Amino acid sequence: NVESVCDIAILSEEAIHNYYKTPVDSSGDVGAVRIMLEGKYLFDVVDQEASLDKYKLLILPDSIRVDEYLKEKIDNFIQNGGKILATGLSALYKDRDEFAFDLGAEFIKPSDYRPIYIRPEFDVLGLDTAFVTYRDSFDIIATVTAEILALREDPYFNRSAFHFSSHQHAPNNPDVKKCAITMGKDGMYICSMMFREYAQVGEISAKEIVRYAVDKILGDRKTLKTNLYAQGVATLMDQKKENRIVNHLLYAVPVKRGNGIEVIEDIVPVYNIDVQIRLDKKPKRVYLAPENEDIPFSYNEGVVCYTVPKIYNHAMIVIDY
Numbered sequence: 658n659v660e661s662v663c664d665i666a667i668l669s670e671e672a673i674h675n676y677y678k679t680p681v682d683s684s685g686d687v688g689a690v691r692i693m694l695e696g697k698y699l700f701d702v703v704d705q706e707a708s709l710d711k712y713k714l715l716i717l718p719d720s721i722r723v724d725e726y727l728k729e730k731i732d733n734f735i736q737n738g739g740k741i742l743a744t745g746l747s748a749l750y751k752d753r754d755e756f757a758f759d760l761g762a763e764f765i766k767p768s769d770y771r772p773i774y775i776r777p778e779f780d781v782l783g784l785d786t787a788f789v790t791y792r793d794s795f796d797i798i799a800t801v802t803a804e805i806l807a808l809r810e811d812p813y814f815n816r817s818a819f820h821f822s823s824h825q826h827a828p829n830n831p832d833v834k835k836c837a838i839t840m841g842k843d844g845m846y847i848c849s850m851m852f853r854e855y856a857q858v859g860e861i862s863a864k865e866i867v868r869y870a871v872d873k874i875l876g877d878r879k880t881l882k883t884n885l886y887a888q889g890v891a892t893l894m895d896q897k898k899e900n901r902i903v904n905h906l907l908y909a910v911p912v913k914r915g916n917g918i919e920v921i922e923d924i925v926p927v928y929n930i931d932v933q934i935r936l937d938k939k940p941k942r943v944y945l946a947p948e949n950e951d952i953p954f955s956y957n958e959g960v961v962c963y964t965v966p967k968i969y970n971h972a973m974i975v976i977d978y
Contacts, residue, residue: 662893662902664880665693665700665871666712668721672704685719685744688852688863696868697883697891709734713878714844714871717747718852723757724750731758740874741844742867744851745793760846761803761839765796773849774810774829775837781865787829788862792850799836806873807866809837809848838870845870882933889927889968893934903946904932904974906965921970930965930972938978946973 667690670683686702693700701712705727709715715734721743723731728750731741741748741758750757754764773794774787781788787810799805812827814820820827837848847870854863872879883891883906890907908927911919940961943954952974954963965972 658898659894659896659903661699661701662880662895663699663701663712664875664878665698665714665716666703666707666709667693667700667716667718669702669704670718670720673721676705681720682853683720684856685850685852688854688856689716689718692852692855692864692867694890695864695887696871697881697885697889698871699880699891699893705730709739710737713739714874715739715741716871717741717743719745719747719850721747722749722751724752728757735843742847742870742874743844744847745795745849745853748846756846758843759800759841760844761800761805761841762797762836762846762848763800765798768794768796768811768848770794770811770815772812772826773837774812775807775849775862775866776810777807777838777866777869779806779869781862781869787831788860788866789826789829790849790851790854790860790863791858792854794849797836797839797846797848799839800841802841803836804840805836805838806840806845806870807836807838807847809835811835838866840873845874878935880935884931885968886927889930891932901975901977902934902936904934904976906930906932906968906972906974907970908968909970924970926967926969928967930968931962932965932974933960933962934976935959936961936976936978940976940978942975942977944975944977946975 670685674681772789772791776787810829811833813830814827816822816826839846851863854860888910892905894903909921911921914920943952943963952963
């Protein structure tokens with residue numbers, strides 16, 4: 658009797674490649690989920706059979722090539738106002754290296770260099786620099802109508818037995834400028850395996866670049882915003898028959914204990930967490946459950962705002978409308 662409220666669908670690499678029986682590294686799923694959780698985005702992980710009707714953004718992580726079935730499905734999604742964020746080899750046709758959608762780029766070939774450096778035209782961590790990207794990347798050129806959001810710089814050379822750099826890789830050559838991130842009428846493209854980058858390397862710049870891309874695409878259509886810290890989780894559930902939505906907020910810091918085992922050993926409370934939710938119905942009441950304690954709120958221009966005084970592992974906020 659409840660439905661999740663989501664802005665974003667992540668089309669799962671694992672589901673796609675299991676369906677087509679094509680073994681592949683599916684850690685792009687892991688990176689995408691981590692970034693969405695840490696960024697407090699409302700999202701679902703879906704397979705190729707799922708309906709896309711309720712979503713505003715479809716993420717194609719790293720290796721989602723497009724056959725006739727997916728092409729038709731995603732075209733319908735775009736015609737209904739949806740947008741795409743694709744990385745790496747995603748959004749290319751299954752049988753040829755050509756983009757199936759207008760993402761502002763033309764695909765050329767796999768890059769001759771690894772790593773590469775991405776220099777955003779937007780703020781990332783307050784640094785005016787080119788950020789190293791270790792996973793596979795690809796050469797692209799921008800289309801005539803594209804918006805170019807980041808440039809790419811190659812290293813002076815690939816590190817090898819014959820070309821040595823005392824660091825893990827050679828520094829970036831600022832004289833070499835190529836396209837890295839483009840935007841077209843159907844969505845945005847990032848020229849590297851950005852989600853594997855975050856899953857395998859933990860590159861903080863990768864997360865911030867993806868977050869910028871998602872926020873730019875969603876714009877003021879983003880349903881939920883909060884200042885809950887990175888390790889927190891935020892979800893939103895709609896109970897239409899009860900005329901209410903439920904906002905779950907979780908906060909804990911797992912600690913690694915052994916191989917693949919994470920344990921929440923200590924629960925640390927957090928205080929004064931602000932939440933903004935875009936809601937087309939004026940709220941009648943906002944309160945904590947099961948405590949049944951009212952929370953002061955405001956509602957302006959379709960956005961309800963409130964502050965949760967304390968989260969001790971989990972808080973459940975009910976918004977009656």
